[in-house]
Amino acid sequence: xxxxxxxxxxxxAKSHTDAHAGDVVICPVDCALGTDGSVPMALxxxxxxxxxxxxxxxxxxxxxxxxxxxxxxATAQLHQRMRDxxxxxxxxxxxxxxGIGHQLIVESGRATPGSLVVGADSHAVTYGAVxxxxxxxxxxxxxxxxxxxxxxxxxxxxxxxxxxxxxPRGVYAKDGALALARILGADGASYRAIExxxxxxxLDDRLVFANFTVEMGAKNGIFRHPxxxxxxxxxxxxxxxxxxxxxxxxxxxxxxxxQVVPIEQASGTPVHMVYLGTCTGGRVNDFHQARDVLKxxxxxxxxxxxxxxxxxxxxxxxxxxxxxxxxxxxxxxVVITPGCGSCCGTCGSIPADGVNVxxxxxxxxxxxxxxxxxxxxxASPASCxxxxxxxxxxxxxxxRP
Amino acid sequence: MTSRARVFGDNINTDYIxxxxxxxxxxxxxxxxxxxxxxxxxxxAATVQPGDVLVAGRNFGCGSAMEVAxxxxxxxxxxxxxxxxFSRTYYRNAVNxxxxxxxxxxxxxxxxxxxxxxxxxxxxxxxxxxxxxEAGGLVxxxxxxxxxxxx
Numbered sequence: 001x002x003x004x005x006x007x008x009x010x011x012x013a014k015s016h017t018d019a020h021a022g023d024v025v026i027c028p029v030d031c032a033l034g035t036d037g038s039v040p041m042a043l044x045x046x047x048x049x050x051x052x053x054x055x056x057x058x059x060x061x062x063x064x065x066x067x068x069x070x071x072x073x074a075t076a077q078l079h080q081r082m083r084d085x086x087x088x089x090x091x092x093x094x095x096x097x098x099g100i101g102h103q104l105i106v107e108s109g110r111a112t113p114g115s116l117v118v119g120a121d122s123h124a125v126t127y128g129a130v131x132x133x134x135x136x137x138x139x140x141x142x143x144x145x146x147x148x149x150x151x152x153x154x155x156x157x158x159x160x161x162x163x164x165x166x167x168p169r170g171v172y173a174k175d176g177a178l179a180l181a182r183i184l185g186a187d188g189a190s191y192r193a194i195e196x197x198x199x200x201x202x203l204d205d206r207l208v209f210a211n212f213t214v215e216m217g218a219k220n221g222i223f224r225h226p227x228x229x230x231x232x233x234x235x236x237x238x239x240x241x242x243x244x245x246x247x248x249x250x251x252x253x254x255x256x257x258x259q260v261v262p263i264e265q266a267s268g269t270p271v272h273m274v275y276l277g278t279c280t281g282g283r284v285n286d287f288h289q290a291r292d293v294l295k296x297x298x299x300x301x302x303x304x305x306x307x308x309x310x311x312x313x314x315x316x317x318x319x320x321x322x323x324x325x326x327x328x329x330x331x332x333x334v335v336i337t338p339g340c341g342s343c344c345g346t347c348g349s350i351p352a353d354g355v356n357v358x359x360x361x362x363x364x365x366x367x368x369x370x371x372x373x374x375x376x377x378x379a380s381p382a383s384c385x386x387x388x389x390x391x392x393x394x395x396x397x398x399x400r401p
Numbered sequence: 402m403t404s405r406a407r408v409f410g411d412n413i414n415t416d417y418i419x420x421x422x423x424x425x426x427x428x429x430x431x432x433x434x435x436x437x438x439x440x441x442x443x444x445x446a447a448t449v450q451p452g453d454v455l456v457a458g459r460n461f462g463c464g465s466a467m468e469v470a471x472x473x474x475x476x477x478x479x480x481x482x483x484x485x486x487f488s489r490t491y492y493r494n495a496v497n498x499x500x501x502x503x504x505x506x507x508x509x510x511x512x513x514x515x516x517x518x519x520x521x522x523x524x525x526x527x528x529x530x531x532x533x534x535e536a537g538g539l540v541x542x543x544x545x546x547x548x549x550x551x552x
Binding site for chain 2: 015017024025026037038040041044045048049050067071072074075120121122136137138139140141143144147148150152154186187190191217219256344345346363365366367368370372
């Protein structure tokens with residue numbers, strides 16, 4: 001038998017088996033996140049399963065992030081049901097305004113190297129940035145965890161992605177993630193783990209790469225850690241290398257995440273709404289990069305709606321304290337409650353018919369932001385800011401902060 | 402016993418199966434089934450019949466992990482989905498709700514074809530997944546067993 005990848009090592013340790021790719025294992029989870037997009041249904045499943053007490057409430061956390069603040073009575077009622085359940089069972093709940101659950105899992109330290117943290121939301125893959133096995137599950141899985149603390153998992157094969165070099169000026173982790181999506185395609189990592197070897201990257205960059213792995217179908221995306229290395233004879237189904245220093249700004253065209261082109265190919269396409277936020281691009285550095293380009297370019301063009309949604313209250317507080325928020329307000333930005341915001345059309349600013357949006361998010365499916373008659377382009381915060389300045393897609397390297 | 406094929410293409414994401422906007426109105430599968438595939442085929446919900454099978458190409462159910470994309474399908478009386486590949490979260494949710502996800506070559510299947518499910522050459526499912534599907538999903542499985550098996 002060959003050695004183990006990082007993912008095989010974690011799942012073997014958690015399941016107390018000699019797990020290799022292809023095996024199905026039952027593992028206890030270290031932590032499970034549920035959101036207002038998934039918990040209400042999980043509670044229905046839990047009750048239908050005959051559940052009365054939660055197996056280990058300390059390992060569960062709820063986030064009210066998808067409908068923040070509640071846009072209608074139905075979602076307000078779902079929120080209240082979650083709060084009541086959390087109080088009854090002693091579950092930690094991150095209420096409206098605290099931010100996106102995935103961001104809070106990382107900020108709070110609930111995801112640690114070698115741990116197994118699941119989230120009833122596909123972007124739970126983000127936790128791989130801190131060398132945790134993080135994967136998205138459904139509401140029924142969450143209900144089963146409430147019942148018994150465990151989950152079934154098929155151990156995935158791994159794709160090794162080696163990231164070398166430093167980003168050139170004007171190029172960021174988002175461009176690297178988009179480039180990877182172009183290489184792999186929207187299902188190029190289906191059922192598989194992506195194991196990143198790029199230890200020199202700072203946490204913010206690792207979060208972007210790990211977050212994006214689900215857009216290629218991956219089960220999880222995970223970075224190495226000094227305490228968590230693959231065996232030298234670990235088996236990989238594919239090897240990919242990306243020289244970050246050779247990258248240029250990238251752009252995903254509507255309506256597929258893997259329709260990625262160098263940004264200059266779409267230069268001049270009119271843009272009406274610019275969205276800065278989400279679990280991909282809503283952290284402090286993202287807003288700094290966008291602000292710098294916006295300032296260098298003299299602010300957004302007339303007629304461009306600039307929407308800002310910090311990923312968490314901690315991010316919002318930092319942006320407030322360092323003056324970034326004032327800069328955005330002075331430029332006429334709409335500031336939305338920390339959370340998922342407009343990303344999936346559940347709350348926040350919905351684009352009108354015919355509107356072209358450029359966004360720091362991870363998805364551009366038709367109708368994703370709540371209107372199937374709008375089109376979504378995905379790019380780095382700097383590229384989004386450059387588009388705001390021009391009122392059209394533009395290369396951020398043309399603006400020297 | 403044959404089933405009528407309802408055919409879709411590659412990369413059908415969960416928002417196409419049921420738009421997340423509808424979730425804001427209700428998460429009741431009997432309500433959501435009325436809006437199945439509304440972005441792709443506005444006539445689908447009115448013409449789907451119990452016993453139909455969904456047929457798709459690559460990466461069916463990609464995108465969000467939202468489980469209503471399975472429960473709304475089950476509520477329409479669909480018992481199986483055939484695809485050349487699935488998004489893993491859709492596959493999980495299907496198993497956990499007793500919807501049979503079958504990986505097979507779907508390239509020759511056309512809209513309205515009658516498919517003999519017993520004659521399909523599909524990839525076998527691991528025993529634990531079959532047990533959950535045969536129980537009718539995780540809810541009946543847990544009502545019966547209360548926990549997962551020791552493997």
